[in-house]
Amino acid sequence: MDLIWVVFAAAAAIAVTALATAWAQGRIGPAVAASLAEKPELATTAIIMVAIPETMVILGFVVAVMILLRTAG
Amino acid sequence: MIIEMARVRIAGPRPRLDAALRLLQDVGDLHLMAPTPADGAAQAVAAPAAAPARPLRHVTRLLDDVETVLGALPVAAPLVPLVAPPTAWPAAARRVRRLRREVAALEHERTALVEEHTLLLQYRAFFEAFGPLLQRTPRWPDTRTSFVLLRAGAGASVGELEKKLRSVAAAQVELHARPLPSGEIAVLMQASGSAAAQVEDLLAAARLDELPAPRGLGEIPLVQAMPALRERVTQIEARLAANATRRARLAAEARPELTALQMQLHDLLLLAEAQVQIRTGELLFVIEGWMPDPALVPLRQRMARELGPDIVVAKVGTEPWSRADAPVALANPRLFRPFELITRAFPLPRYGSIDPTPFVAVFFPTFFGLMLGDVGYGLMLAVLAAVLRWRSHPGSKLRAVSEMALGCALFAVVFGVLFGEFFGTLGASFGMRPLAFDRENSLVPFLVFTVALGAVHVVLGLVLAVVGAWRQGQRRQAVGRGLTIAMIALSALALLAAFRVLPERFFTPAAIAVLVAFPVLVALEGIIAVVELMSAFGHILSYARIMALGTASLMLAIIANRMVGALGSAVVGVAFALLFHLVNFAIGLFSPTIHALRLHYVEFFGEFYSPGGATYRPLSHWRPASPRAIG
Numbered sequence: 001m002d003l004i005w006v007v008f009a010a011a012a013a014i015a016v017t018a019l020a021t022a023w024a025q026g027r028i029g030p031a032v033a034a035s036l037a038e039k040p041e042l043a044t045t046a047i048i049m050v051a052i053p054e055t056m057v058i059l060g061f062v063v064a065v066m067i068l069l070r071t072a073g
Numbered sequence: 074m075i076i077e078m079a080r081v082r083i084a085g086p087r088p089r090l091d092a093a094l095r096l097l098q099d100v101g102d103l104h105l106m107a108p109t110p111a112d113g114a115a116q117a118v119a120a121p122a123a124a125p126a127r128p129l130r131h132v133t134r135l136l137d138d139v140e141t142v143l144g145a146l147p148v149a150a151p152l153v154p155l156v157a158p159p160t161a162w163p164a165a166a167r168r169v170r171r172l173r174r175e176v177a178a179l180e181h182e183r184t185a186l187v188e189e190h191t192l193l194l195q196y197r198a199f200f201e202a203f204g205p206l207l208q209r210t211p212r213w214p215d216t217r218t219s220f221v222l223l224r225a226g227a228g229a230s231v232g233e234l235e236k237k238l239r240s241v242a243a244a245q246v247e248l249h250a251r252p253l254p255s256g257e258i259a260v261l262m263q264a265s266g267s268a269a270a271q272v273e274d275l276l277a278a279a280r281l282d283e284l285p286a287p288r289g290l291g292e293i294p295l296v297q298a299m300p301a302l303r304e305r306v307t308q309i310e311a312r313l314a315a316n317a318t319r320r321a322r323l324a325a326e327a328r329p330e331l332t333a334l335q336m337q338l339h340d341l342l343l344l345a346e347a348q349v350q351i352r353t354g355e356l357l358f359v360i361e362g363w364m365p366d367p368a369l370v371p372l373r374q375r376m377a378r379e380l381g382p383d384i385v386v387a388k389v390g391t392e393p394w395s396r397a398d399a400p401v402a403l404a405n406p407r408l409f410r411p412f413e414l415i416t417r418a419f420p421l422p423r424y425g426s427i428d429p430t431p432f433v434a435v436f437f438p439t440f441f442g443l444m445l446g447d448v449g450y451g452l453m454l455a456v457l458a459a460v461l462r463w464r465s466h467p468g469s470k471l472r473a474v475s476e477m478a479l480g481c482a483l484f485a486v487v488f489g490v491l492f493g494e495f496f497g498t499l500g501a502s503f504g505m506r507p508l509a510f511d512r513e514n515s516l517v518p519f520l521v522f523t524v525a526l527g528a529v530h531v532v533l534g535l536v537l538a539v540v541g542a543w544r545q546g547q548r549r550q551a552v553g554r555g556l557t558i559a560m561i562a563l564s565a566l567a568l569l570a571a572f573r574v575l576p577e578r579f580f581t582p583a584a585i586a587v588l589v590a591f592p593v594l595v596a597l598e599g600i601i602a603v604v605e606l607m608s609a610f611g612h613i614l615s616y617a618r619i620m621a622l623g624t625a626s627l628m629l630a631i632i633a634n635r636m637v638g639a640l641g642s643a644v645v646g647v648a649f650a651l652l653f654h655l656v657n658f659a660i661g662l663f664s665p666t667i668h669a670l671r672l673h674y675v676e677f678f679g680e681f682y683s684p685g686g687a688t689y690r691p692l693s694h695w696r697p698a699s700p701r702a703i704g
Contacts, residue, residue, distance in 0.1 A: 043418070044418040044674065047667060047670060048670075048671055048674050048675060051667050051668065051670075051671040052671070052675070054618075054668070055615055055618065058617065058618040058621040058622070059621075061624075061625070062520065062617050062620070065516050065520075065624070066517075069517060
């Protein structure tokens with residue numbers, strides 16, 4: 001396979017998931033900040049809410065690594 | 074673990090109620106609850122007796138006076154020993170009210186002096202800026218001088234003012250403006266006697282955003298103003314020092330007595346609150362509540378010893394279903410106790426369910442250590458945690474955080490040794506080699522390891538769910554969860570056989586077992602079981618983040634090390650490398666913490682945790698919090 005497509009695929013795996021995470025966190029962040037202003041005791045829930053979309057980019061990173069390693073192997 | 078609670082009923086003659094309550098407050102073990110209405114012993118006595126309202130109002134008002142005075146007085150360090158509380162309430166109340174007035178007067182004086190002092194210091198800068206100008210011979214024999222000190226950001230109005238002054242009396246007025254170090258703008262205007270009135274009018278009409286002039290400064294010639302101002306500053310500083318001395322003396326004299334009084338008043342209010350939950354009649358009183366089971370016999374013995382045989386302390390037999398209202402108190406070994414902070418960030422577990430703290434204490438630092446996994450960063454964290462521990466009070470949240478951080482640092486160092494990492498690959502230059510994984514090159518084995526660890530963690534959560542459901546008599550649910558565990562184990566077996574980690578002959582029996590177990594699971598728990606099974610697999614995959622974050626941290630450390638040779642100058646390279654390592658260390662603290670928390674709260678707790686436990690709040694003596702530096 002052409003190397004450039006492999007690199008492009010790995011980059012896309014990271015980029016698309018990072019954008020998706022950013023979009024989700026961009027929407028969750030303000031809502032969580034507003035909730036915390038009124039109820040500081042929700043801090044734990046807030047952390048979880050903000051951390052949940054990060055799964056996407058983390059799995060994107062894993063997929064990118066797998067693509068690159070498979071090509072290298 | 075959750076402490077075993079016993080439901081306790083204490084009954085006795087009505088005149089002994091106060092003594093019984095005070096003893097219970099001294100013991101500090103009984104969490105009061107209203108007696109069960111359907112109970113015969115509770116019905117034998119009248120409705121709960123509320124504390125009389127009028128004396129309570131006096132107590133509340135006196136407590137407000139005491140706390141206002143304590144809040145305004147500087148804190149003496151270390152904590153002063155408490156003296157015996159006063160016995161004559163009216164005299165104590167009069168003294169506290171007098172103290173409150175005195176402290177308020179001192180505070181009022183201090184505020185006024187500080188404000189004047191700040192203003193004078195600003196004007197001192199003003200006179201220092203114009204000193205030489207004021208000393209020289211006036212341009213006109215009848216020169217009149219005006220001045221204003223404009224607030225920061227009012228520079229534009231100086232230009233406008235100068236333009237207007239020149240238009241009305243160009244040859245007979247001079248304007249000098251100097252920016253001061255504090256940001257304000259000092260403006261000095263000198264005008265001949267004939268133009269002075271026009272200048273005054275213009276100043277009044279200009280509506281400048283000026284600072285008010287210090288009191289008395291307008292009445293003396295400006296040449297004499299500087300010495301007068303210096304003298305006033307000295308006077309104010311002396312008065313401020315006297316004020317601070319007086320407040321410190323008052324604090325030293327009154328704080329021990331006031332603190333004792335504060336504690337006694339809070340205790341009275343706690344007793345008054347407690348009375349609402351006690352049933353009393355003409356002859357009897359009945360107190361009910363929950364207390365740790367091992368503390369029951371000592372309480373019974375102490376009651377008998379101090380109050381005589383008239384008071385009966387009995388354990389009320391309860392059905393398991395009626396224990397839902399038992400309060401929850403966590404008790405864990407010393408090593409695990411700091412991790413209760415993570416459990417307590419969630420609503421407490423229900424009484425009778427499982428306290429996850431011991432598991433959190435093992436897995437949280439493990440996950441953190443796996444993600445950070447570097448001897449250098451681990452040692453930095455250990456130093457930070459040790460400083461935090463040294464600076465924190467015993468029993469405080471900060472102390473718990475510091476102890477958790479020490480545990481995490483230890484695991485980061487241990488995994489750092491296993492991964493052969495010291496500030497990334499720097500360790501290799503002095504012979505450090507990976508003992509378990511080379512995280513830079515063995516990405517797939519590390520990924521498999523983290524997902525396997527995830528499987529262990531999630532299965533542990535499911536095992537706890539089985540135990541919890543079995544304990545609560547929900548046998549069907551327990552079997553369903555057990556079957557989910559079996560399906561995860563069989564799926565793992567099939568996968569390992571498919572990838573030839575295990576002999577291939579395992580694949581077919583494992584796959585058939587999964588296919589057989591699946592309809593049984595659906596039959597036991599309904600269609601929701603399918604969703605839960607899928608979510609359990611999703612949870613296991615989520616542990617891949619340990620590998621992802623660990624690798625990202627290592628890559629950043631490697632980039633930091635490469636900066637040394639990549640930027641031409643070695644000094645600049647080392648400076649950038651240090652800066653980058655510092656940034657990576659900061660990320661390495663934040664990210665693994667958040668993700669280890671998430672793995673616990675979402676993936677692990679999600680399998681078994683049942684929140685909703687009431688906090689155990691026994692009737693006890695009130696204690697002041699750690700002193701705060703005031704004044």
